Amino acid sequence: MYKNRSRGFTLIELLVVIAIIGILSAVVLASLNTARSKGNDAAVQSDLSTIQTQAEIYYGDNGNKYGANVALASGGVSGCNGAGVATTLFVDPGSIVNALVGAENANGSALVVCNVAAAGVAYAVASQLPSTLTGTASYWCVDSTGFAGSRSTALGTATACPAS
Numbered sequence: 001m002y003k004n005r006s007r008g009f010t011l012i013e014l015l016v017v018i019a020i021i022g023i024l025s026a027v028v029l030a031s032l033n034t035a036r037s038k039g040n041d042a043a044v045q046s047d048l049s050t051i052q053t054q055a056e057i058y059y060g061d062n063g064n065k066y067g068a069n070v071a072l073a074s075g076g077v078s079g080c081n082g083a084g085v086a087t088t089l090f091v092d093p094g095s096i097v098n099a100l101v102g103a104e105n106a107n108g109s110a111l112v113v114c115n116v117a118a119a120g121v122a123y124a125v126a127s128q129l130p131s132t133l134t135g136t137a138s139y140w141c142v143d144s145t146g147f148a149g150s151r152s153t154a155l156g157t158a159t160a161c162p163a164s
Helices: 011-061 095-107
Strands: 073-075 112-116 123-128 139-143 148-151
Touching: 011 095, 011 123, 011 139, 011 148, 095 112, 095 123
Parallel strands: none
Antiparallel strands: 073 112, 112 123, 123 139, 139 148
C-alpha cells in the first residue's frame, strides 16, 4: 500500500534528539564543575595536612621551635617566606614550601595565610576553600595545637585556628 515511502528520520525527530543530547551534556558539565571544585578543596586540605606534619618534624629538628625569635610573621605565600620570616618553618626548603605553593595553586585567587608566634612556639596556616570563593567563605585551618578543620572565620594574625 505505501510502497513508495522512504525510510529515515524526519527533521523534527532529529531536532528532538539533538535537544535531548544538549540538555544531557549541560547537566554533565555542571556536575563536572562541582567535582573539580571539590577536588581543589581536597588538594588544599591535603597540602595543609602536609604542612602540619612537616612542621612537627621541623619543630623537633630545630630546638623545639617553629622559628627563631621573630616578630609576628604573617601573610600569604609570598609573606610566608618573605621578609621577617626568614628563620621560620615556612622557608623550610622542601615539603613545607612546596605544600604552600600547591595550596595556593589549588585555591586559585584566595591566599594561604601563615602566622608564627614571636617566640616560635606556635603557628597557624589557613586557606579559603575553593568551593566557597563565590559564596559564604569557609576556611581550612591547621595549627600547632594539632587542630585541622573547617572554620567560618578567617585566620587573620592568630597563631591558633579561630573558634567557629
